[in-house]
Amino acid sequence: MPIRFSAILVFLGCLGMFTPATARAGAPPKLPRIGPVPTHQQAAQAAPALPSGYVGADTCVTCHDSEGKSLSHTEHGRAANPRTPMAGMGCESCHGPGKAHVDADGDITKIRVFPKMAARDVTQVCLTCHVKSEHVNWQGSAHETRNLSCITCHSVHSPKSEVAQLKKTTQIELCATCHRPQVLKVQRTAHMPVREGKMECTSCHNPHGSTNQRLLKVGNYINESCISCHTEKRGPFLFEHPPGRESCVTCHDPHGSSNERLLVAKLPMLCQRCHIGTNHPSTIYDGAQLKNVSIRIVGRSCVACHENIHGSNSPSGNAFHR
Secondary structure: OHHHHHHHHHHHHHHHHOOOHHHHOOOOOOOOOOOOOOHHHHHHHOOOOOOOOOOOHHHHOOOOHHHHHHHHOOHHHOOOOOOOHHHOOOOHHHHOOOHHHHHOOOOHHHOOOHHHOOHHHHHHHHOOOOOOHHHOOOOOOHHHHOOOOHHHHEOOOOOOOOOOOEOOOOHHHHHHOOOHHHHHHOOOOEEOOOOOOOOOHHHOEOOOOOOOHHHEOOOOOHHHHHOOOOHHHOOOOOEEOHHHHHOHHHOEOOOEEOOHHHEOOOOOHHHHOOOOOOOOOOOOOOHHHHHHOOOOOOOOHHHHOOOOOOEEOOOOOOOOOO
16 A cells, blocks of 8 residues: 555656646746737738739629529539639639739630630630549540530539539430430330439430440440340340340330330331341231231230340250240
């Protein structure tokens, strides 16, 4: 017990060695200043001075109040996120230094006005931030080479959609402004589940560019995109159907069709576009077969027998029989 008590005394003595002399002498502790902060300290605590030529977002919204309010409700206006324009130079992060614009009493030639700019110049501004992920293949893409820019589809100040700041309420409405034939196909009886909201155009396509044709998101050719969902058609098969191996869109229209299974033509006419010299008659609508109501006219037509039309692994599957 005495040993423990002496150890405590030694420990307390060591603490006293590191106590400031003023505290040991009984001097009162230094309290924080109460009252106004001196002017020189206020200047030190103020925000850093803007670079030459910049005026700040507060100056911009004195004239462009509606644009400032609309921007505050978008991702670009979230100053708490250090990656946003508002966290940087505010409006001037995108529109450029505004001092010359202000001094010239609002001359639009002294600042970036995106609707007045060339498409490639607009894109270069956006790509200073949006250069990764799905935007990485924009340069050289089908949309970029057709002189489209980011503001063709997106609106920074007046977006209509809940995501992606689109100019239209939904993706399909936006895509319909250019791709009218493809969007109208969705209204056909056999269609992709876009009408029900289960899919969108971007479920298959990347409008910002891709390594595949038709701006498809997956793979390097059409079949790789299709089998990313329809994996049962992937193969490899012992016996492959040449049209299917070449391209799924040889027989199917992915946007919609008046025929079942999104076929580009009604069976059996679809099959007879290629199979015109086989053991089956090439013109099935003759009198004899109409009287007998041939199975090649009604029902599942050719695939009633040739069921494994995408490919077969059966040793006797060269005719794709079931």
